[in-house]
Amino acid sequence: MAAPVGWEKNTETYAFLVALDISGFSRDLNPDQLLAHRHRFFEAVAETRLFAAAQAQQTVKVHFLGDELRLAFQAVHGVRHLRDFIDAVFSSLERLNNGVPEGYHTRIKGMVLTGSITWKEWHGCGYLDGELPFKSQRWLKELRPNQVAIDTAFRDALQVAGIPVAPLPQHNFGDETGYLLRM
Amino acid sequence: MMHYFIVAFGHGKDALLTAPLQQATAALRSLLDAACSATFGRFPDDVLTSVAPGGVMLAFPDGNPAREEQLCEAVVSQLAHAQATQATVLPICAVITHGPMRSVDVLGYHTNFEGRPAIAAARILAELSSGWLAVGKSAWQFTALAQHLGEDQRLPGKHEGEAFSVRLHQRVRFPTPTSALPVLSSSTSIAHNSFVWRAGIRNAADFFNREREQRTLRVYLHGRQHCQIVGPRRMGKTSLLLHLERIVPTWKPAAVVTYLDLQDARCFTLRVWLAQASQRFGTSASPTTLAEFAECIEDMLRAGRHPVLCLDEFEELTLRREEFTRDFFVTLRSCGQRGMSIVTAAQQRLSNLTESGDPTSPFYNTFPLVPLGPFDDTEAHDFVALAREGVAPFTPAERQVILAFANGHPLALQVTCFHVLQGREEGLNLSDALRRAEDDMQAHLPTWQAKL
Numbered sequence: 248m249a250a251p252v253g254w255e256k257n258t259e260t261y262a263f264l265v266a267l268d269i270s271g272f273s274r275d276l277n278p279d280q281l282l283a284h285r286h287r288f289f290e291a292v293a294e295t296r297l298f299a300a301a302q303a304q305q306t307v308k309v310h311f312l313g314d315e316l317r318l319a320f321q322a323v324h325g326v327r328h329l330r331d332f333i334d335a336v337f338s339s340l341e342r343l344n345n346g347v348p349e350g351y352h353t354r355i356k357g358m359v360l361t362g363s364i365t366w367k368e369w370h371g372c373g374y375l376d377g378e379l380p381f382k383s384q385r386w387l388k389e390l391r392p393n394q395v396a397i398d399t400a401f402r403d404a405l406q407v408a409g410i411p412v413a414p415l416p417q418h419n420f421g422d423e424t425g426y427l428l429r430m
Numbered sequence: 431m432m433h434y435f436i437v438a439f440g441h442g443k444d445a446l447l448t449a450p451l452q453q454a455t456a457a458l459r460s461l462l463d464a465a466c467s468a469t470f471g472r473f474p475d476d477v478l479t480s481v482a483p484g485g486v487m488l489a490f491p492d493g494n495p496a497r498e499e500q501l502c503e504a505v506v507s508q509l510a511h512a513q514a515t516q517a518t519v520l521p522i523c524a525v526i527t528h529g530p531m532r533s534v535d536v537l538g539y540h541t542n543f544e545g546r547p548a549i550a551a552a553r554i555l556a557e558l559s560s561g562w563l564a565v566g567k568s569a570w571q572f573t574a575l576a577q578h579l580g581e582d583q584r585l586p587g588k589h590e591g592e593a594f595s596v597r598l599h600q601r602v603r604f605p606t607p608t609s610a611l612p613v614l615s616s617s618t619s620i621a622h623n624s625f626v627w628r629a630g631i632r633n634a635a636d637f638f639n640r641e642r643e644q645r646t647l648r649v650y651l652h653g654r655q656h657c658q659i660v661g662p663r664r665m666g667k668t669s670l671l672l673h674l675e676r677i678v679p680t681w682k683p684a685a686v687v688t689y690l691d692l693q694d695a696r697c698f699t700l701r702v703w704l705a706q707a708s709q710r711f712g713t714s715a716s717p718t719t720l721a722e723f724a725e726c727i728e729d730m731l732r733a734g735r736h737p738v739l740c741l742d743e744f745e746e747l748t749l750r751r752e753e754f755t756r757d758f759f760v761t762l763r764s765c766g767q768r769g770m771s772i773v774t775a776a777q778q779r780l781s782n783l784t785e786s787g788d789p790t791s792p793f794y795n796t797f798p799l800v801p802l803g804p805f806d807d808t809e810a811h812d813f814v815a816l817a818r819e820g821v822a823p824f825t826p827a828e829r830q831v832i833l834a835f836a837n838g839h840p841l842a843l844q845v846t847c848f849h850v851l852q853g854r855e856e857g858l859n860l861s862d863a864l865r866r867a868e869d870d871m872q873a874h875l876p877t878w879q880a881k882l
Contacts, residue, residue, distance in 0.1 A: 257729045281549075289537060302538065311536035312482045313552055365733065367714055369459055370473050373539060374481040376714070377733075381452050381483045 253305045254321070259363045259377070263329050263401070265318040266383035267292070267336065267357035270392035280351065284314075287353040291339035292316065297324060297332040308366045310375045315387065319364045319375050326404040329359055333395055333428065354392040358383055358425070361400035386420050395429040402426050431530035431545060433492035434478070435569065437501060438525050438551035440485035442560025442606075445521035453712050455484055457520050460709040462486065463716035465504035467705065470497075473716075478533045480543045487543055487551060489531065495572040498526050502563050502602045509605040521560035522604040525596065527551045528569040554596055557585040561606040563599040570597060578602070625848035631669040638816065638840075639809050640670055646800050647674065648681055651738060651771050658744075659775040661802030664841040664875050667775035670802065671740045674773060678738055686711055686730060687738040692746035700753050711737060720761040727765045737770040744776040748783045759793040766796065804838035813843050824850065831860050835867060842878065845870045 254260060269284050292298055297320070301307035306321040320329065336355070344352040360383060365376045374380075386396055396418055397405075405412045415426035439462065441454055459481070466473045474497075478489040490497055502524055512519045531545025550566050558564055564583070565575055579597035631637050643659070650657045659667050668691075675689045688710035690697055697703045704717050708726050717723040730737050739762075741747070747754045766772055774780065780794035805813060814829045824832065828850050836842035846867040853863030871878045 257725070257732070259732050259734070293537060298537070309537045309539040311539070311542045312480070313542075313549070316536070363733075365729075369481050369486070369714055370477070370479045372479040372481045376452070376456075378450075378452060381450075384483045 254308050254366045256366055256368065259365050261322045262319045262364045263322065264360045264364055264379040264383060265320065265357065266387060267316045267355050268387050269314040270354040270356055284353045287340060287343040288355065291336045291343060294339055295332050295335040297328045308375060310373065317375055317380060317383065326401065326408050327410055330405060330410060333359065356387065356390040356392050356394050358386055358396040359401050360398045361404065386425065389420055393429060394427055396425040397428050398425055431532045433529060434489040434531050434547065435492065435495055435498050436487055436489050436527045436547045436551045437498045438485060438487045438555045440523055440555045441521045442523040442558055443556065445560045451484055454520060456714050457712040458522065459486060459714050460712060460716060461505060461508055461520060464705055464709055465501055465508055469500050469504040485555060487548065489543060495574045499574065499602065506602055506604055513605045519605055521606050523558040523560050523562045525551050525554040525558065525564045525566060526569050526575065527566035554585065561604050563602040564596040565599060566596055625844045631672065637669060637673045638813050639805065643670060643800055643802060650798060651678060654736065654769050654771055656766055656772045656797045657800050658780050658797040659773065659800045659802050660779050662777060665802050666840040667802055668742050671742050671773065671775050674740055682736055684734055685736045685738050687740060689740040689742065692741055692743045698750065700758060720757055724761055724765055727770050728768065731769045738773065739770060740773045742775045744774040745783060763793045805840060806838060810836065810838045810843060814847065828860065831864060835864055841875065842871055
């Protein structure tokens with residue numbers, strides 16, 4: 248793994264954007280349920296090895312909006328870690344949903360996109376800027392609960408890293424074709 | 431949790447965006463910066479922010495709902511000004527809600543608002559059309575807002591609670607691009623006359639020729655060079671700069687072109703100039719110093735963009751040396767060396783605007799010349815012969831007198847064509863139409879003499 252370099256504000260950085268969305272979150276106005284969903288969701292992310300390592304190395308930036316969590320991991324982490332991260336979040340959520348009534352399970356969907364991302368701030372609010380956050384917002388609307396999409400660049404990177412991925416189902420997102428890592 | 435008024439801004443679900451959403455949202459943030467500066471002197475310290483793709487939320491501490499209205503009114507002013515100057519009008523809508531909320535840290539990052547008013551604002555915003563300021567139920571009770579609210583409106587969508595209905599503000603309306611052009615209400619039909627000359631030509635269809643100059647400018651800009659357009663008064667320098675603003679992005683998709691009229695009062699002081707330039711560039715920050723402006727340009731360059739700064743009536747800067755000091759020109763030069771291009775328009779060469787001992791003179795040495803003169807005979811003939819939608823072609827006799835009168839001068843061509851067309855409508859003969867053209871030309875260009 249290359250040496251981590253940290254994030255520099257207002258500087259375009261090559262990274263993986265992981266966007267995860269709590270499915271059905273916005274239909275539920277019950278504050279207790281909202282908080283419970285968020286709690287389980289954040290805990291599932293926080294307990295992954297990748298997130299803990301990236302946070303320690305300051306190679307991840309986080310932007311959360313309503314029900315969508317965006318994590319920008321610098322490319323130093325490698326695609327295998329990203330793929331494992333997705334699996335780990337879903338596994339953790341499955342465990343955290345144990346004992347919760349079926350109708351109140353926290354379910355997520357998401358994606359991994361590859362490209363340039365810029366960490367910016369606007370009057371105290373940090374956010375991820377660039378084409379990818381906008382693309383993730385468009386793509387998320389197309390996904391069903393439990394689905395995880397990846398873009399062509401990430402799929403190619405998985406193949407280059409020797410991680411078997413074929414055949415991944417294709418999904419037409421309008422502006423381009425993506426692949427479903429999880430169905 | 432503390433109580434806040436939330437004002438959420440977006441573009442509207444029906445927004446006609448002429449730029450990618452990413453740029454439009456950056457422009458929205460700049461617009462809010464400018465509106466806050468105009469209303470409160472600066473962005474208020476006590477306001478919390480949350481940035482999203484396509485919008486922003488501002489949370490004002492409870493206490494004074496008039497502040498939210500004032501901000502929205504300032505946004506209206508900004509948009510109205512853009513409309514009046516025929517600049518790009520950003521589609522905007524907004525919603526005000528109220529209630530307990532907080533700004534929370536998520537996984538160690540402060541990015542999110544938590545609470546019912548934030549959720550309601552997001553849902554309402556998703557259903558609003560551009561132009562509207564909606565007020566959610568939670569904010570209806572506040573007198574300052576209530577006096578301007580209309581009847582209950584049910585929003586579409588599968589929502590519950592507050593997000594199901596709003597009241598639309600009856601006084602604040604954000605100008606939208608679709609209403610940028612006034613609609614003639616008169617039942618009298620008016621013949622189309624596309625010849626204009628009061629200001630630079632802003633309609634792409636009305637811009638004519640200048641192919642040679644465009645080719646030269648394209649080469650310069652391709653090499654990220656500066657250039658100076660020099661020509662006499664009313665020769666079409668402004669129209670050419672405005673045309674560059676439209677066409678350069680088609681030459682170079684990475685280009686971001688900004689036109690500034692230095693005779694505009696908003697360019698008289700450095701502070702407002704910086705705000706104008708950055709707002710037009712659509713930068714997320716609103717610089718107040720030259721260093722911050724340079725940083726904004728640097729951001730654009732790092733993002734792979736090619737900023738192109740078009741400065742019209744450049745002489746104005748040299749007349750305001752106390753405001754635009756050597757530091758200003760040095761900063762522009764530095765931005766240019768890093769990759770920003772500057773295109774100036776002036777009546778004199780830049781070298782003539784400085785004396786040899788002038789400390790700003792090195793800045794001017796890097797601008798190749800693009801002279802702008804009258805149309806040649808072929809160009810002038812083509813201008814008059816051009817088929818224009820809704821305009822009957824000029825007769826051979828009309829063409830002859832127009833060409834002879836105007837002698838290739840772009841302004842004279844516009845003015846003469848206008849009056850010949852107008853004369854047709856009023857039943858004037860050609861001589862009377864030319865007399866009107868002569869009067870108009872004298873008014874706009876006292877030194878001009880017809881070659882009749």
